[in-house]
Amino acid sequence: MRYFLELNYRGTDFHGWQKQPNAPTIQEELERAFGVILRQPLEIIGSSRTDAGVHAEQQFAHFDVPEPLPAPDRLIHGINSVLPNSIAVKNLTLVKDDVHSRFAATHRCYQYRIVYQRNPFLVDLAHTYRPILDVQKMNEAAKLLLQYEDFECFSKIHTDVKTFICQIAFAYWEPTALGITFHIKANRFLRGMVRAIVGTLLEVGRGRMSIEQFEQIIISKNRKNAAAQAPACGLFLTEVGYEWNELLN
Incomplete structure (x- = not known):
């Protein structure tokens, strides 16, 4: 099952969205937080690959899980509790399995x-x-x-x-x-x-x-x-x- 994730972040402390060796990134922090709360590894694909130091007031990403997520509001609260203060998850939305957050953006x-x-x-x-x-x-x-x-x-x-x-x-x-x-x-x-x-x-x-x-x-x-x-x-x-x-x- 595929979910869209809406979030925002202050990019000052990060080397951009995309994961890279030996540098903190938004993608890496999100995957770590979701892994902690869901107790399973997953890959989070962003709609835009912002560069180091760039901020986002609205950003989307998608990820796949085998089963529907329970109580999205509680899940968002749990994920935000383990994320750095400079990143905040806002919404989770179930979408069609073939929708890509990057390529579907208009x-x-x-x-x-x-x-x-x-x-x-x-x-x-x-x-x-x-x-x-x-x-x-x-x-x-x-x-x-x-x-x-x-x-x-x-x-x-x-x-x-x-x-x-x-x-x-x-x-x-x-x-x-x-x-x-x-x-x-x-x-x-x-x-x-x-x-x-x-x-x-x-x-x-x-x-x-x-x-x-x-x-x-x-x-x-x-x-x-x-x-x-x-x-x-x-x-x-x-x-x-x-x-x-x-x-x-």
Whole structure:
């Protein structure tokens, strides 16, 4: 039987979602906690493989068990009691046996949060950026993302993806009380894509890059032409969408 797991986490103390040798990860902590409570090993597959230091306000994953899980609310409470405080399980949902949390997702939304002044309450939860930015130009450049589908220029190199095609639904900057936040939604994202886009848009905002140059970077399909990635601390996975009526038994 297959279950979908909804959770959120603060990624500061972890080397990303995916398990790796000699480094703490979200996947590893979840599998350990479920193993303790269910008294059986299981593999938990995430909908998105967030990088080291990246946070998730909403993340989904799936796992298989031979029998239905009893009393989901009590089970969630038990699992949360053995998880680190930086990870929280929110819901468990029984789904069809062939549904995959990653491939069934219809869209994902990310936010990148920037504050203009150092804030002790937002340490590791926002990128402190002091230079003055032209947000209007950054939004003009961000609109260009909706006109293209190949984003190899914003992908980490030497990845095992078969295609660099992504369909972006929206991408824009919004002023906040403490700074600005970048919002972006797409059907899929490449490794390091959002942070590379943000880093490059910041160059536009500082006047170091024109809107035309930003578009040429997209057209070039060359990662070397884009700017360095923005720090991981400001990035949040905020939504993973599904057609739930097609997932449930």
